[in-house]
Amino acid sequence: MDIDIDRLPADRGPVASPETKAGPEARLTLDDFMRTFEAYKQVNDARLGQIERRGAADPLTEDRLARIDATLIEHQRRVDELALKGARPAFGRDAADEPAGREHKAAFDAYVRKGDATGLLAVERKALSVGAAPDGGYLVPPEVEHEIGRRLADVSPIRAIAGSRTVSASVYKKPFMTAGPTVGWIGETEARPQTATPALAELSFPTMELYAMPAATATLLDDAMVDIEAWLASEVDQAFAEQEGAAFVSGDGVNKPKGFLAYPTVANAAWSWGSIGVVASGAAGAFPASHPADVLIDLADALRAGYRRNAVFVMNRRTESTVRKFKDSTGQYLWSPGLAAGQPATLLGHPVVVDDAMPDIAAGALAIAFGDFRRGYLVVDRAGVRVLRDPYSAKPYVLFYTTKRVGGGVQDFDAIKLLKFAAS
Template identity: 60%
Template sequence: MQMSGMAPEVRGEIKAEVRGIAGGDPAAGEVAGAFAEFMTAFDAFKDANDERLAAIERRTLDPLTLEKLARIDRTLDARKAELDRLTARSQRPPIAGDDSGRPSAAALEHRDAFHGYVRGGGEAGLKTLEAKALSVGSGPDGGYLVPEATEAEIGRRLAVLSPIRALASVRTVSTATYKRPFSVSGPASGWVGETAARPQTASPTLAELAYPAMELYAMPAATQTLLDDAVVDIDAWLADEVETAFAAQEGTAFVTGNGVNKPTGFLAVDVEPEADWEWGKLGYIASGAAGAFAASNPSDRLIDLVYALKAGYRQNASFVMNRRTQAAIRKLKDADGNYLWQPPAIAGGRASLMSFPLAEVEEMPDIGANALAVAFGDFRRGYLVVDRVGVRVLRDPYSAKPYVLFYTTKRVGGGVQDFDAIKLLRFAES
């Protein structure tokens, strides 16, 4: 753990705090140490930013102050990234069997057959299982299904690494397309007297949203020596190799995907001013300046964004933005001089903005002219991720000799399911 650039007394305080929190656990010590460094960097950031604001008021702003603030800001981002990495690593559960931790006999048989296929290319065991139950996997369809425990582990890791997946609703389906009806207009209703006539009401109007599952792939490589090593955990190795590739592709698609051979991102949906909002589009609030926050009272537009969302959605709402937008908002204060952005209260927690959780999503656009750089909403109600059951692996020992390639695929879809649950901040005058 690096603590360069810190005063000796600060390093001593951090190490003492780490020993108290970790209780001798090295993994917990790493996380606690990273969190302590992050909080120290945030305190330094606040001091430097307060100095900048005071200099602006005195009209004596020193370029060295701006350079110092930018340097501390970069340090703060680096500490937060390291903290997130260590926390994610510590939260990975071991690959196991059923809820009791004991795999069933069928699961063990499938796992052993799959390991034989991955290590040596032997397909006999998987073909025998295919003959027993016509749902295990087949070569002509593009490989064999990974064991259920490995598939579940890949899903859990994606939930940690993919911010939108962690916020959204997730449905697992066995068909190519998931269809969800919604009511455009409900049945007519009204008040009547005790003996008054009851006129016939109009029927509700229903429409349908479709979420096709598109194919997502990764192709990790391994040497035959690695595969021959009996100590190597094949399930954990495969999950490690594909998690980052899958998470990166998913993250981009869930935000900006155009729906062509990929999910439809929420920023790909048509938008219009909140005052003119209608179903099928996302409403936005203008920042008050082209490509920037308004010069005076910039935080007012963030308040407008929060209250553009109905109360029922605000209870579970989160802010979504990338780290560069977060760095700009981190400098804003409210009328009482309190910072709008607050660090996580505990290691592994989320930073907050105006008391709402903040998710850092690198695929969100930077602040710029007409950019939709900030989203706010209840993404669990607003966005749906559809996973088709099954992760397949096709072993290829020929294309990149001496390496063995593993063409790994899963099918994923996604799109907005409630257009009233997500609001956007557009950096424009109106």
């Protein structure tokens, strides 16, 4: 079967401004993606047919499939970017319209543009808060902090699906019931034996400092038409998201959150609290040669039914490219693209969250996770984002040392399962 790659949907060039073109552009890109996926299925069907007839696929077909797959990945990335831009909310003006909000906003604007901290000191004194942290700096207005948080949830894949808490202390401690009280059926007049008490574990989530340091020119700061708050939020959200996103997956817990891949693992048949259950692929560094999709079904079945309702698959784009080729026993593809911009692809009926912080398929790699991350992983944010203005270190630029404190870790070890690419 011959598919002309040159006739596939072409790259449309730079993405248009989201304010004016995000909707139409997203629809056009999604249409391109769907047409490309149809071509992908045709070429993959031809590849599978060649394997059945000859025992191996034609190298030309393999190359053709790889080129279409690269096009699919690019279209998916463009759809995701456009959906993200279209979904970003405008700044909430309710808080800013209040007298206290207007005062804080004006004081923060004067501090960022001119370095005048007098107004911020007065505002924070009125709020009975300490104006200068040990590392210096001043709190951003609440609406800016909320906007940064919303953007992080949109950009960071794990933050978007995990549970979250905002705290005022540096450590969040949470008791968790690892074993419930003993219960049972009993007759109306029978004696009630004493039951065992529940077993509790205390989980501790310390918050660690995360920073970004955007730079601005004097011209930008002097331009009264520039929305300084929007500029700052847009500059720091991507930097924050990239740093914390990697930590939520594989962070070691030292000066950063502890990622779910950093916890001890154990074969799911021998699972116990404190470890994450794993399912082996059956082949070192690969899916099994025959019926590879069965491994994904085994992974999904390893999760208890109560968690499966809100479960998602998490993998990187290269792993998704491999899984995209799989079919069930009736010849239907297990992977399906999202039907609208902003909707994730699905695998076995569950959403697929693409996170490039996940490892590639390799010997012993934990390349695919499946679980209810809302219950399984907790992100802890300490309230407050601070900005320290530094006009001296990088003249003629002004640096803005922006910090927030965030922690994270597994809160329910039974809610996440991992696929390990190993023989056993």
